[in-house]
Amino acid sequence: MSAATDLPAVQVRGLVRTFTLKGVLNGIDLDIAPGEFVALLGRSGSGKSTLLRALAEIDHEAEGVGEISLPERISVIFQDARLLPWMRVLDNVLLGVSGQRDKGRAALAEVGLAGRERAWPHELSGGEQQRVALARALVREPKLLLADEPFGALDALTRIQMHALLRRLADVHNPAVLLVTHDIDEAILLADRIVMLDDGRLAADLPVALPEKGIARRERIAELRAQLHRMLGVDEAPADYREDAEPSLTIDGPSDVLANLSSAGQPADAQRHARLYERYRDTLDVAPAWNDTLDTLVSHRSVRAYLPDAVPPGTVPLLVAAAQSAASSSNLQPWSVVAVEDPARKARLAVLAGDQKQIHQAPLFLLWIVDHHRLTRIGEQIGTPADGLHYLESFLLGAVDTSLAAQNAVVALESIGLGSCYIGGIRNKPAEVAAELGLPPQAFALFGLTVGYPDPAAPASVKPRLPQDVVLFREQYGAPAEAGATALYDQRLRSFQREQQMPERDWTEQASQRVRGVDALAGRHVLRDVLHRLGFRLD
Known part of the structure; x- marks a missing residue:
C-alpha cells in the first residue's frame, strides 16, 4: 500500500505518557499516511501498546501531553477477539451499528465466514473468532485500523492464514494500519514501514520496500531481519530465520511458507497452502482448486476436550x-x-x-x-x-x-x-x-x-501425517521409503508435540511399541474368540 494523499491520516507530535510518575512514552513524533501499513516493534515494556491505546483514545488512566490528529472513523483489534458470548456472530459484528445486517453479512463473507452468522462465539476456533473481530472492525469502514498483537494467541498456521487475510483486506479497504507486534517476520511481510520503540522513544523508522519475488526479495528480507535483530539486541538470529536454513527442516518457524503466503494473490491460495503445510509441515504441490469441502477434510483434528453444551436438536x-x-x-x-x-x-x-x-x-x-x-x-x-x-x-x-x-x-x-x-x-x-x-x-x-x-x-x-513419499506409490508398490523420510517425520511430529506441550516421542518409536507383541494390544489379542461368542464365525 502507499499513501493516497500528502496529508497524514495520523499525526502525533511530542506525545508523552506516564503511569504513576513513570515515563512510558517520551516525546513521540509519528506520521502515518492514508492507506499506509505501519508495524510497531519493540521489546516488552517499550511502550508499543501504550502508543496504540493513546491513538485509540482509551488510555484514560495515563497522564501526559502531546498533540494527536486522527481520522473520524477508527477500529481496534486486540489479541483477544473480545466477542460477547451471549450474542451470535452477526450481532457481535454489528455491535453498536444498527440496521446494517446485510453489510454485516458481507463483512463476514469477506473474512471467510459466510453462513456462520447465527453461530455462537464458543462454536468458533480461535482463528475464526479473530476473523469475526476483523469483520467487526471493517464493517465500520475505518480510516485507521489499530491492531494490538491480534495474532499472538493463535497457532502458527492459523497465524499464517490471518496474515494473508489481513494484508488482502487492508489492500481492498485501504485504511491506515498500525500493527503492534513482537514478530519480526510478521512486521517485514505485512508492513510498508517498520517503526521501532525503545525506552519510550522512536529508535528506528525503516521502509520495508520488498521486491515482489526472487533473489532480491530474499536478500531484502534477510537484510531487514539482521538489522532488526541487531536493534533488538539479538546477536544472532535463530536457525529458522537464516537465509541459508534448509527449508524442509524449518519446522518451528515456517518463514519461507509465511513469505509465500503473504504474497499469494488469492485467499483460497493462502488457505490451501496453510492447510497443506499444517498437515505435512512441508509444502505440497497440488491442483490450485480449493473449496470448503477440501478445507474441512484437510483440516480435520481429533478433539479431546469439549464444552458441556448439548448438541443442537436434530x-x-x-x-x-x-x-x-x-x-x-x-x-x-x-x-x-x-x-x-x-x-x-x-x-x-x-x-x-x-x-x-x-x-x-x-x-x-x-x-x-x-x-x-x-x-x-x-x-x-x-x-x-x-x-x-x-x-x-x-x-x-x-x-x-x-x-x-x-x-x-x-x-x-x-x-x-x-x-x-x-x-x-x-x-x-x-x-x-x-x-x-x-x-x-x-x-x-x-x-x-x-x-x-x-x-x-x-x-x-492438526497432527502432521507421514510424507506422501512414504505412502503413495504409482502403478505398483515401490521400494521401501528411505529411512530419512520417516526420520524427517519424527522431527515434524516432535515439533507438533512441543507446540501442544505434549511429551516428545518419535512416531517410529510409538508405532513400533504399539505392535511389539501381545502385551501392547490391550487385551484385543483374544478378539477372534470374543467375536465367535458374539455370533461371528469368521470362516
Missing part, C-alpha cells in the same frame, strides 16, 4: 443421514449406530474403553456397530439362509462400510462446528460393551465416536 439424524450417504463396498448396509447421551451410561462405557476423559466430557457418544443381525433376521423372515455372513469376507465388508459411514458423519459434524474423536478402546472389552448397549448376536461395536463443541480453552491442532 444433530443425530443429520449425522446419520450423512453416514447413510457414504460410498460403500456393498449395498448390504451392514451397520447400525447407537447414540448415547446418558451420563451414567457414558461413564460405564468410558471405563470399558480405558477411562478416556473425552467420553465423559462429550455430550454425545456414537457407537458404530458392524450389524449382521439385521441381515440374518431378514433372511429368516423371507425364508432365505444367510450362511454367507459366516465368512471372514462378510465381517471385513461390514467393518469397511461401517468405517466409511462414520467418516462421512465426521465430515458432516465438522462442517457445522462440532468436533469428534474416534475411540478404538471400545474394542478392549467387546462383550461387556455389547451387554451395556443391549446388542443382539452378530452385532459388534467396532469403535466409538465422541461428539460435541470443542472447548476453546484447550484447542485441538
Whole structure:
C-alpha cells in the first residue's frame, strides 16, 4: 500500500505518557499516511501498546501531553477477539451499528465466514473468532485500523492464514494500519514501514520496500531481519530465520511458507497452502482448486476436550443421514449406530474403553456397530439362509462400510462446528460393551465416536501425517521409503508435540511399541474368540 494523499491520516507530535510518575512514552513524533501499513516493534515494556491505546483514545488512566490528529472513523483489534458470548456472530459484528445486517453479512463473507452468522462465539476456533473481530472492525469502514498483537494467541498456521487475510483486506479497504507486534517476520511481510520503540522513544523508522519475488526479495528480507535483530539486541538470529536454513527442516518457524503466503494473490491460495503445510509441515504441490469441502477434510483434528453444551436438536439424524450417504463396498448396509447421551451410561462405557476423559466430557457418544443381525433376521423372515455372513469376507465388508459411514458423519459434524474423536478402546472389552448397549448376536461395536463443541480453552491442532513419499506409490508398490523420510517425520511430529506441550516421542518409536507383541494390544489379542461368542464365525 502507499499513501493516497500528502496529508497524514495520523499525526502525533511530542506525545508523552506516564503511569504513576513513570515515563512510558517520551516525546513521540509519528506520521502515518492514508492507506499506509505501519508495524510497531519493540521489546516488552517499550511502550508499543501504550502508543496504540493513546491513538485509540482509551488510555484514560495515563497522564501526559502531546498533540494527536486522527481520522473520524477508527477500529481496534486486540489479541483477544473480545466477542460477547451471549450474542451470535452477526450481532457481535454489528455491535453498536444498527440496521446494517446485510453489510454485516458481507463483512463476514469477506473474512471467510459466510453462513456462520447465527453461530455462537464458543462454536468458533480461535482463528475464526479473530476473523469475526476483523469483520467487526471493517464493517465500520475505518480510516485507521489499530491492531494490538491480534495474532499472538493463535497457532502458527492459523497465524499464517490471518496474515494473508489481513494484508488482502487492508489492500481492498485501504485504511491506515498500525500493527503492534513482537514478530519480526510478521512486521517485514505485512508492513510498508517498520517503526521501532525503545525506552519510550522512536529508535528506528525503516521502509520495508520488498521486491515482489526472487533473489532480491530474499536478500531484502534477510537484510531487514539482521538489522532488526541487531536493534533488538539479538546477536544472532535463530536457525529458522537464516537465509541459508534448509527449508524442509524449518519446522518451528515456517518463514519461507509465511513469505509465500503473504504474497499469494488469492485467499483460497493462502488457505490451501496453510492447510497443506499444517498437515505435512512441508509444502505440497497440488491442483490450485480449493473449496470448503477440501478445507474441512484437510483440516480435520481429533478433539479431546469439549464444552458441556448439548448438541443442537436434530444433530443425530443429520449425522446419520450423512453416514447413510457414504460410498460403500456393498449395498448390504451392514451397520447400525447407537447414540448415547446418558451420563451414567457414558461413564460405564468410558471405563470399558480405558477411562478416556473425552467420553465423559462429550455430550454425545456414537457407537458404530458392524450389524449382521439385521441381515440374518431378514433372511429368516423371507425364508432365505444367510450362511454367507459366516465368512471372514462378510465381517471385513461390514467393518469397511461401517468405517466409511462414520467418516462421512465426521465430515458432516465438522462442517457445522462440532468436533469428534474416534475411540478404538471400545474394542478392549467387546462383550461387556455389547451387554451395556443391549446388542443382539452378530452385532459388534467396532469403535466409538465422541461428539460435541470443542472447548476453546484447550484447542485441538492438526497432527502432521507421514510424507506422501512414504505412502503413495504409482502403478505398483515401490521400494521401501528411505529411512530419512520417516526420520524427517519424527522431527515434524516432535515439533507438533512441543507446540501442544505434549511429551516428545518419535512416531517410529510409538508405532513400533504399539505392535511389539501381545502385551501392547490391550487385551484385543483374544478378539477372534470374543467375536465367535458374539455370533461371528469368521470362516
